[in-house]
Amino acid sequence: MSLKSLYLGAAALAAVLGAPSAFAQPAQNVILVHGALVDGSGWRGVYESLVAKGLKVTVVQEPNTSLADDVQAVHRAIEQQNGPVVLVGHSYGGQIITEAGVDPKVSALVYVAALVPNVGEGVGDLFEKWPSPTADAFKPTSDGFLLFDPGKFRAGFAADLSKAETDFMTDSQVPVSAKILGTKTQHVAWKTKPSYGIVAGQDMAISAEAERSMYERASAKVTEVPGASHAVYISHPREVADVIAEAASK
Template identity: 40%
Template sequence: MKTKPRIAALVSSLTLAALTTTAVAQEHPAAALAAKTVVLVHGAFADGSSWNKVIPFLEKAGLKVVAVQNSLDSLDGDVAVTNRAITAAQGPVVLVGHSWAGAVISDAGVKDKVKSLVYVAAYAPDDGQSVFDSVKGYPQMPGQASFVKDADGYVKVSDAGVAKFFAPDLSPSDQKLIAATQGALNIQALDQPVPHAAWHKVPSFVVVAANDQIISPQQQRDQVKRLHATAIEVPSSHVAMLAYPKAVADLIIKAAE
């Protein structure tokens, strides 16, 4: 005699599960996301934690996220690390680079799994160009005066430079974290050319940081035109992904679609 209540309870449970699944599917429709994985590549003076405010938005949209940890020793070295992440990634990839990593994704983005590129306040060298080549014709940015080079040719940003030039729109506590966790870049890496720029063949998206004091905002805008990119502009310092994480994440999600 208890069979009917059990059947009713089972039907109710299955109905609730179906409704829940439908709601989740409607919120993040899997079919709408052509890419499955986002590979995030940090710039100089940073590490993978620089994407911490963006990652939750991407995961909520149903994307798998991998933030690489570059050595910042050379272009070839950082491209190799990024290539390993692309190879291991699930499904098609959106490749995202901040700052120096724009050169990295321009090189690594030639892999077949990469379906779109996202440049966040980043350099986008052309075929045979280095980062140093790409900045020719643009004024030296004030933040570069805060770079400190050691005896081995590795460069960091001074603590005062982080607060004044690199991330002036972040809180003092965030500025201290950036200064403490930053990686040192081998200055010679900036002189290493990108053999074949992937943006010639892969759809590109660009976040322009309008108040950037490290990379010329005008250079960033000119790159939008050269790349025929879909772009947004935010009133941000160089660290747009920390100052405007939702806007950056929304563009990455758009690139995944």
């Protein structure tokens, strides 16, 4: 299924319903979208904090096989919700929620140390504009996927987590399709939906400077987490959950 056909109905309905301010009630539903190389289990701390705040939380396990597949996985989760939804994306998950966020159920977007593309931009384009400090850490597989060099994973992805945690994350990586790097964004939800951005102060995968610049472009409300690694959602779950709860309350 193409991204164009996936969004045709959603975009048309969104145009009829208008801006997210039309929502009559705060969002009670939160959908958490992981990035490349990891799965949804890293959201556990954020999940528990949000549930304690009375929110209904869904953690997506997208396949990282293509942008279209990943966006479809998020739409599948949105379909199961009753009422407004806050979409939350980490890292490459930012591109996913930018696309999926045009769904009329989505009331707000939260970018967590995430990429925030504009129309016509892909992951590769963003890293050309804002080079990654660990660009040389990706290792290709013979079948067109990418993995993070095990020897560089902790320093590049999760320097503020314990060695035991990062050893497990290193050995349980989810390969990401290399073709995702060149897949262009077709729909941009942040142009019409309230957006929030979390900057990881010591991010070595996406630089903090890049995060600030992309969030500014999206007119996002920015929260800084000094000293946090790219895995800020694991190392600082309460701070991340507080931003998500704020987005849900509007």
